[in-house]
Structures are given as structure tokens and as C-alpha cells.
Amino acid sequence: MPEAMDSNALYNITYGLYVVGCYSDDKPAGCIVNTCFQVTSENPTLAICLNKKNYTLDCIKKNPKFCISIISEDTDPMIISSFGFRSSRDADKYADFGYVDLDGAPAVKGNFCGRLVLDATDFIDCGTHVIVISKLKDTQDGSGAPMTYEYYHKVIKGSAPKNAPTYRSEQESTTVTKKDVRRFKCDICGYEVESETNLPDDFVCPICGFDRSHFKEI
């Protein structure tokens, strides 16, 4: 971002949150994205945006069938930490939740607003990220209110890791916060908490469950 450009307007773009599920050979893989939108209504086409470093992109390039689970306000936040802050290269993200196979794509078990089964058809190179254009093959109803990105930030108090297109550097995020309150950030999941004093010794991250030693003041 050029120094002279004010990035605040970008943070008024609204998003939802989604779990992308795909297969790495016969093992389920996937990640969290906030970038998903419907491109056409007739013969529905959707798009998601994936960082080139994310294993999910490698998997979808090899096996184009994937599932999008639409995260609701009732979805277990641990699903967001497991899928959004670790890589399927070295972690089994489904171990604690399980999955069902939907028409050739893995769907993590849990409360979701709905599921979409897609087939990737085109990959558009955007530098650090790739837009994956996909045809809708099937849908499954769910329930609950779709979780917006704003809800995730304000109610769950989660953050975006470096591979998310909407990642904000520490400098960018701190310029919009109050100066007299101390902020601590979990180095596992990115959860941020404000406090006027040190965090208590028995403080535990409400998102990923790691202890106080993982919180660094920012």
C-alpha cells in the first residue's frame, strides 16, 4: 500500500466467512476464506481468492472439486482457528471435528448456514493471490445467521493472518485504536484483547485455548 494512500475505506468492504474443503489425494484439506462471491446467477459461477502460499490452492489445482461451508454466528470458533491459522501441509485440521463427503468434496462437520459444492474451472493470477472461478454443482441448506467479517472482528475479536487478502499490518491496525489501552495479541490465532493492565496469569485465549504466554503486547 503506497504510504500516502489512506487504507481505511478498504475496511468498509463487507465480507462473510467460509470454510473451503478440498482433497489432498484422499486426505481432507482446506482453509478459511473471507473472499467468496457469486459471479453469475444463470448456471451459477462463484469465485474465491486464495493466497499462492496456501496448500488449499495446490490441492484445488490438482483436484478441482471443493466445498464451501458458509460460517454462521453459531459455528464453533475453533473451526476458524484450526482452518485459518494452520496449514494442511502439516496439520489434520479435521481431526477434532470430522467431515462428511459431499459429492466428492469434504465438508467439515458443524453448524453452518449452508454448503456449496463447486468445480474449479479457471485460475486468474493476481500476483500474491489467485482468483478461483468455479461452477456450482450442488447445494445443501443449513441454518443460522451468516457470520460477517465485521462480526468476526468485533464480537469474536479475531484477526486475519498474513495470507488473507484483507490482512492489515500491525502498524495499519494500531493507527485506528485508542492510545491509552494496552493491546495483546495471541501469536497462535491472532486474537487480540485490550486491557489497562497485564493479562492475568491464568488468562486463556478464548479462540484457540493457548495460555497467556502466547500473548504479546502490540
Ligand SMILES: Cc1cc2nc3c(=O)[nH]c(=O)nc-3n(C[C@H](O)[C@H](O)[C@H](O)COP(=O)(O)O)c2cc1C
Ligand atoms: C478470518 C480469516 C480470513 C481469511 N481469508 C483468506 C482468504 O480470503 N484467502 C486466503 O487465501 N486465505 C485466507 N485466510 C488465511 C488462510 O485460511 C490460512 O492462511 C490457512 O492457514 C491456509 O491453510 P492451507 O495452507 O492449509 O491452505 C483467512 C484466514 C482467516 C482467519
